[in-house]
Amino acid sequence: MVALPTHITSNYQNYSMMLNCTKIKDVLERYYLSPSYGIEFCIGFPGNLLVILGYIFCLPKWQSCNIYLFSLAVSDLIFLCTLPRLSYLYANGQSETSPYACVINRYVLHVNLYSSILFMVWLSMDRFLLIKHPTQNHCLLRPRSALIVTCLSWLAVNVEVAPMISLMVHDLQQGNWSQCKDFASLKGDVNTLGYSLGLTFTGYFLPLLGLCGFSYQIAHLLRAQEMAVQRKKSSYKRPLRVARSAAILFLVLYSPYHVLRNVRIATGQARAGLQLCTKMYIEGLYILTRPLAFLHSVINPVFYFLMGDKFRELLFAKLRKLVGKTEPRRESA
Numbered sequence: 001m002v003a004l005p006t007h008i009t010s011n012y013q014n015y016s017m018m019l020n021c022t023k024i025k026d027v028l029e030r031y032y033l034s035p036s037y038g039i040e041f042c043i044g045f046p047g048n049l050l051v052i053l054g055y056i057f058c059l060p061k062w063q064s065c066n067i068y069l070f071s072l073a074v075s076d077l078i079f080l081c082t083l084p085r086l087s088y089l090y091a092n093g094q095s096e097t098s099p100y101a102c103v104i105n106r107y108v109l110h111v112n113l114y115s116s117i118l119f120m121v122w123l124s125m126d127r128f129l130l131i132k133h134p135t136q137n138h139c140l141l142r143p144r145s146a147l148i149v150t151c152l153s154w155l156a157v158n159v160e161v162a163p164m165i166s167l168m169v170h171d172l173q174q175g176n177w178s179q180c181k182d183f184a185s186l187k188g189d190v191n192t193l194g195y196s197l198g199l200t201f202t203g204y205f206l207p208l209l210g211l212c213g214f215s216y217q218i219a220h221l222l223r224a225q226e227m228a229v230q231r232k233k234s235s236y237k238r239p240l241r242v243a244r245s246a247a248i249l250f251l252v253l254y255s256p257y258h259v260l261r262n263v264r265i266a267t268g269q270a271r272a273g274l275q276l277c278t279k280m281y282i283e284g285l286y287i288l289t290r291p292l293a294f295l296h297s298v299i300n301p302v303f304y305f306l307m308g309d310k311f312r313e314l315l316f317a318k319l320r321k322l323v324g325k326t327e328p329r330r331e332s333a
Helices: 006-022 024-058 064-080 083-091 099-132 143-161 163-174 192-224 226-230 234-267 276-294 296-306 309-332
Strands: none
Touching: 006 024, 006 276, 024 064, 024 083, 024 276, 024 296, 064 099, 064 143, 064 296, 083 099, 099 143, 099 163, 099 192, 099 234, 099 276, 099 296, 143 163, 143 192, 163 192, 192 234, 234 276, 234 296, 276 296
């Protein structure tokens, strides 16, 4: 048996390894992204829908915190509606063929990503002001003020994400309107890395500092009022748990996504000079962080039930009433 030259064997091994590493993206999309998005939709959609219906039909009087939580639930519900199509496309190894669906899907995704953490900041602020002003005489604790803050928040997030439309349209034009890429793979007239870093700073880092700041202020107030709090209900400590949980949640879920997204964009540039397999490994790590970041839409409904007993009692009372109406009908039938 004739042995092949060393350089031929080495080239064959390099070629074989290159073929294997290029399949990482397809494998992760089919066997990781597709089931992850499907599970997140199946769990998150009913939870957020239940909260929205509960707020509409069970809550007679809305407070400022209810407006922030309702906006958060609406944002999550709209985003979750985009996941079934993504899951289907990834499962079948297909790409989005409609440029309109491509732009809308990515736009909704990022608006939800940054509106969620922003609404949690306002919710933490609301709980801090409520502890500092128990009589609710602060102007920001009024429902009208919360509605104004909510509208301004929606406007600010849309302004932040708007440049992404230009990037997506330009990238779709280069691909003959047939290649729908994620944000980290876009190329256009806008400096993608600079825009991603700016979005990370304004949309994630600053709100995270706000969450941590309000968490610290709530803890400081509760320590200062410890004697008074002991004579009252233990529910006064609930806002601290909510603020801390929200800060930890977004720190754990969002940080890997934003770090890997910026690394993916930086290494995808020609001047980075990295080998193809190295780029594919980085992209694989970035893909792993995406369902993790979107997991907040599944976990957020927990915060609605942590905010107070009144909403839970009204919701469960309504459900018991509905169940009580259906049981006599079954017996009569």
